[in-house]
Amino acid sequence: MGWRVAVVGAGPGGVCAATALSQAGAAVVWVDRKGKVPALNEIDCGDRGTTAIPGATQPDSVRTGFGSVGRLGHFERVHSNTKMDLVRLWFGRGPPDNPGFDLFTRVAKEHPPVAKAIDTLLQNAHRFPDELHRLHQQHDPSEMGWCYLGGIATVLGKVTEALLSRQTIEQHVGTVKSLRQRSQGGWRMHVTSDSGDVGAHERVTVEVDAVVLATGALPRPLNVNTHRARSVLSEDALDLEKLAQKVHPGETVGVVGNSHTGALVAMNLLALGCAPRVYARRPVRLAEWELPAKQYLYTATGLKGIAAAFARQQYHLARAGEVAPLAQHIPLEQLKFDLENDSLDALVSSIGYDPTPLPAIFPLAQTQPARRVNRNPATSELEWEDCCGPTALFSLGIREPDYMEEPPSLGAKSPVGFGGQPCQRKGMFGEEYVGINAMILRANHIAQRVTSVPANATTVVKPE
Numbered sequence: 001m002g003w004r005v006a007v008v009g010a011g012p013g014g015v016c017a018a019t020a021l022s023q024a025g026a027a028v029v030w031v032d033r034k035g036k037v038p039a040l041n042e043i044d045c046g047d048r049g050t051t052a053i054p055g056a057t058q059p060d061s062v063r064t065g066f067g068s069v070g071r072l073g074h075f076e077r078v079h080s081n082t083k084m085d086l087v088r089l090w091f092g093r094g095p096p097d098n099p100g101f102d103l104f105t106r107v108a109k110e111h112p113p114v115a116k117a118i119d120t121l122l123q124n125a126h127r128f129p130d131e132l133h134r135l136h137q138q139h140d141p142s143e144m145g146w147c148y149l150g151g152i153a154t155v156l157g158k159v160t161e162a163l164l165s166r167q168t169i170e171q172h173v174g175t176v177k178s179l180r181q182r183s184q185g186g187w188r189m190h191v192t193s194d195s196g197d198v199g200a201h202e203r204v205t206v207e208v209d210a211v212v213l214a215t216g217a218l219p220r221p222l223n224v225n226t227h228r229a230r231s232v233l234s235e236d237a238l239d240l241e242k243l244a245q246k247v248h249p250g251e252t253v254g255v256v257g258n259s260h261t262g263a264l265v266a267m268n269l270l271a272l273g274c275a276p277r278v279y280a281r282r283p284v285r286l287a288e289w290e291l292p293a294k295q296y297l298y299t300a301t302g303l304k305g306i307a308a309a310f311a312r313q314q315y316h317l318a319r320a321g322e323v324a325p326l327a328q329h330i331p332l333e334q335l336k337f338d339l340e341n342d343s344l345d346a347l348v349s350s351i352g353y354d355p356t357p358l359p360a361i362f363p364l365a366q367t368q369p370a371r372r373v374n375r376n377p378a379t380s381e382l383e384w385e386d387c388c389g390p391t392a393l394f395s396l397g398i399r400e401p402d403y404m405e406e407p408p409s410l411g412a413k414s415p416v417g418f419g420g421q422p423c424q425r426k427g428m429f430g431e432e433y434v435g436i437n438a439m440i441l442r443a444n445h446i447a448q449r450v451t452s453v454p455a456n457a458t459t460v461v462k463p464e
Contacts, residue, residue, distance in 0.1 A: 002027060003455045006189055006208040008176050008359075010034070011070020012436055013214035013396045015156045016443035018163050019103055021212070024447040029206055030163075031172045031191055069156045070216050076150035078238045081260050081305035082435065084125040084144035085294075090436050091118045091155065101440050104159060111162035114155065121151040128306055135316070136309035140289045146305060152436075172206070178360040178369070179211060179393070186392060187211050210392035210450045213382075215356040217397065222256055222349035227339045229254065230346040237265040237348045240272070249273030251345035254335065258284050258326065261350035263307035266326050276325045277344065283329040284311045355380075355397060380442065394446045396439060 003026040007018045010032035018028050080087065089100030091108070108115040125145035127133050163169050174193030182188055186209040193202050219234055232253075236242040238261065247253055251274050255265050258280040269276040287302030289295075296304065303311050311326055318327035338344055360369035374383045380397045 003210065003450055004029065004186075004208045005450055006031060006176075006187070006206060006211045007214060008032075008211065009070065009214035009216055009397075010160060011214065011216045012072055012156055013070075013216065013439050013443075014212075015069065015159055015163075016103065016436070016439040017212045017214050017396050017446060018169065019107060019159060020440075020443035020447040021450065022163060022166060022168060023103075023106055024451060026168075026447070026450060028163075028169045029172065029189075029208055030169055031174060031176055031189075031206075033173070033175045069153045069160065072149060072153045072156065074235050075238060076148065076153070077240075078149045079264065079306045080147050080149050080152060081303070081307060083140070083142040083305065084122065084147055085142055086437075087147060087152065088122055088144070090440065091121075093118060093122060103440050103444065104155075107159055107162050111158070111165070114158045114162050117155045117158040121147060121155055124151060128309055132306065132309040132313060135312050136306075139312065140287075140304065140308060172204070174202075174204075176359045177203075178362065180362040181364040181393075182207070183364060185209065209455050210394070212394045212396055212446055213358060214396045215358070217353035217355050219349070220352045220354045222347075222351060224336065225339065226347050228342050229339055229344040232346050232348045234261055234265065234348055234350045237268060237350070240268050243268050244272055247272060247274050247346050251275070252277060252343065254279060254338065254344040254347040255350060256280075256332070256335065256348065257350040257352070258329075259350065259352065260303055260305075260307045263303055263310055263326060265348050265350055267307075267310045270325070277330055277338070278325050278328065279330045279332050279335045281332055284315075284326060286311060361393070380438075392450070394449070396442050396446065 003021075005021050005026045006029045007014050007021065008031050010018075010030060014030070014032065018030050021028050088094055089098065090104070092100050092102050092105035094100035104114065104118075108118060122144070125147055127142075127145045128136060164171055172191055172193065174191040176189055177192050178190045180188045180190075186207060189206045189208060189211065191204050191206060193204070230246070232243070232246045236246055237255075243265075247269065249272060253269050253274050253276050255262050255269070255276050255278045258266075258278050262278060262280070263284070266276045266278055285298065285302045286308050287299050287304045288297040290297055296302075302308070314324040314326040317324040339347070355375050358373055358375075361373055362369050375381065375395055375397065376383050380395050382393065382395045
């Protein structure tokens with residue numbers, strides 16, 4: 001009997017892990033708390049279910065299936081910060097001298113809808129508006145253009161559909177409450193799922209040889225008294241139509257954070273006729289595209305894509321003496337003062353994401369769950385403070401740029417780039433690998449490590 005591995009989470013990280021493990025010959029038990037979610041042309045009405053949005057259309061994408069590709073499914077019309085020249089490498093469609101990763105190549109060959117989704121993504125590449133395009137092409141040229149995150153979500157949704165059609169992948173809709181290490185090796189996983197009846201939940205026990213936790217992340221809360229300022233979620237602020245329902249022209253809106261999300265929010269606010277004030281710990285930072293190496297320096301910590309183009313435009317405006325909110329670095333300490341003095345009509349927090357809380361984990365021979373289990377923010381690996389880390393338990397997910405080595409800030413001497421030295425930390429999970437790149441590499445790495453785990457798990461799923 002081969003390896004039996006649980007993958008917890010069906011967002012981008014879970015899709016990468018399930019793909020890598022399945023192609024390595026493992027039987028995958030795939031668990032996600034989402035079964036059917038509202039389609040893009042529906043709105044959630046709570047206990048009343050969903051209702052259609054008048055005039056809205058449903059694109060050719062998987063949005064109502066298992067997992068709905070995690071939080072990525074929320075960002076249909078948000079610009080990706082990765083140029084299509086590099087996105088195509090994720091899906092094995094690069095040029096002959098560098099075809100890219102092969103993780104999804106086999107799935108695309110076996111499942112035509114995946115190949116079609118990849119082709120559509122590449123065909124729909126677009127360039128920025130003329131002014132931003134001219135400015136940005138000088139510093140970050142792209143042969144193919146750029147895309148929206150919705151296109152990437154569509155591809156991963158089709159990959160999910162293809163994986164679930166395999167007999168070696170077993171699907172569970174529910175929440176993993178606890179993991180208990182077994183004396184004979186592997187893990188016993190307790191899953192709670194909603195049976196459909198109000199207040200009724202079904203509990204099942206699943207035994208596996210190894211577990212991959214790809215449970216995603218949630219927007220980091222901003223612990224501050226907003227006083228009279230309305231609080232706007234960053235996910236709403238990234239959508240121009242949703243943001244237009246939350247703010248009004250002429251309002252002063254605070255934006256906390258000047259990363260990719262903060263820059264896009266500020267751009268949307270300006271488009272709606274608002275006056276954004278951007279609060280951050282340091283000035284804006286940009287990634288640098290290196291030729292002829294064709295790779296980024298500072299890719300984890302610097303802006304790329306349309307956010308970088310907008311930042312460059314802002315610095316050009318500032319140098320010309322015009323109002324440019326993103327170029328005006330307002331220290332975070334000023335935020336409390338402005339809120340107390342009612343200087344802001346609304347506030348958007350874009351300070352990053354925190355990993356979703358882990359299930360209770362019981363290492364071997366322990367009756368209490370491990371209390372100090374953390375994800376390394378730079379690598380997403382698990383770290384144990386009060387016990388030796390148990391075997392056959394892995395984590396895969398978002399990496400926090402703030403914990404990686406950082407370049408100098410964009411300043412007066414270098415208005416469109418950095419003058420510092422390249423980051424010295426390189427390697428499999430080093431500075432140059434972020435986002436889906438890092439997830440693909442780590443998923444393959446985990447799949448290789450899993451093959452060293454003895455395959456002892458039972459194939460029985462036990463109802464409780």
